Amino acid sequence: MAIMFDHPPHPSHAVKDDPKVAEPRDPHDIPTFDSTSLTLPKQPVLYLPPLLSSLPAKIPAQPVSSIYPPLVTETRLPDIDPASLSLHKALHHFRPLNRDYAALPYADAFNWSELALPSEDEREWYCVVFRSKRKAGSDGGSLYEADRKAHEEAVSNGGLILYWYGIPNQETGLNLATCIWQSRKHAIAANSRPHHIRAMRLAAESYEIYDLERYVLRKLVGQPGVTVEAFAGGEVGW
Template sequence: MTLTFAHPPHLSEVARRAKPSSSAPTPSATSSPEDPHQLPVYDSGAPVLYLPPLLSSLPKNVPAVPLSSENPPLITETHLPDIDPASLSLHKALHNFHPIDANYASTPYKNAFNWSQLTLPEDEEREWYCVVFRSKRKAGSDGGCQYLFQLVIVVLNSLFLPFEALYEADKKAHEEAVRNGGLIMYWYGIPNQETGMNLATCIWQSRKHAIAANSRPHHLKAMKLAKDSYEIYNLERYVLRKPKGDTHVEITSFDGGEVGW
């Protein structure tokens, strides 16, 4: 018997289906067509070919960046408390962040995404901390949802947890991370229907920000709820570097020390 891994629509697909008609009011530049934390309705449909990033909203004192009318990113309701100039440039570049193809879950991180297409000002120099989660949910589940902060796939199985409780915990954990600062972007894919493997990643202003988020109460609660949901759960850590005198970024493995601020 061949096992297939089902999944609910990606949040970007939910947003696309909910996109207002031409006669409806146009969303503001600071919000996505649909709240990325809104509880989605699970139904069948065509797979999403373009999976946008979930970007943290800029601080309220920073002018909003207009969203593209084609494949816009998802934007959080919660705002970052602050952001430095180089990270703001990265945030703008990440509006166009996406995987190269559908094999991202089994592709080395530096080759999985369109890093070469991200451009920043030549005179800026900065490092950011990246965390990658490669996961596989337990076989036999009927569906899953994406954990909005820890970046993992949660099994929707009556043997584990009520979906609404976990979804609410995930929402609060993600909002908590943005509100406390440092989380620039979160991206996650869709589980491979044959292997069940998925990849998710987040980019932080610094390693210190990421470590601090691990001790927040909503994060701890969500982790406790999700701990029994996975067969495979591997963490990888990288440094995203923007050298001065160049307009492009590069990815290297994290080998210790501080990254960022």
């Protein structure tokens, strides 16, 4: 089982509000959320930024969108291969296709078809999906902090490219979080880290629904786009 989270790993994240809410707000006035409002938002959320692992210090900073900039971790990856760097750049534009993405098949939930990589790249990456529903009245404070520490632990130990944290659907309570790893070996190695172990123990007590899914994200040479396929066993990436 790979490291996975149901909360964002930082206490503040930017979102764009639904324009249909009763009290419209300036979309450029980005709100700040804490761990409580992230799990119990007062307004529907249409846009969530991807959380990308910061690149190794030896790699120059990459340009980002001024409209929907991604979030980045404080901790840097120790290394990243060229094809994964291309994916990292493409994932700056990663987003869900609609508000109901948590209930959709993984391949239909996000804008995979819009992610373009260099034609000469050929690589596969390991994806873990966590579908969940919190228990009513469960205490999210300690789990939120454990998730934050586990995420930074995973980045510093290498392999974690992106963590999409999600926000529970206001009507159903369902949530979808996902991690994209450079390899399955990296994901498996994260399981034995102390902060991950603590986060998983707390998670077992906090969720009514707790389902893991695994996929392969594949890029073939000569094709600019990526495909998402169910994981069928074996090693993925390197």
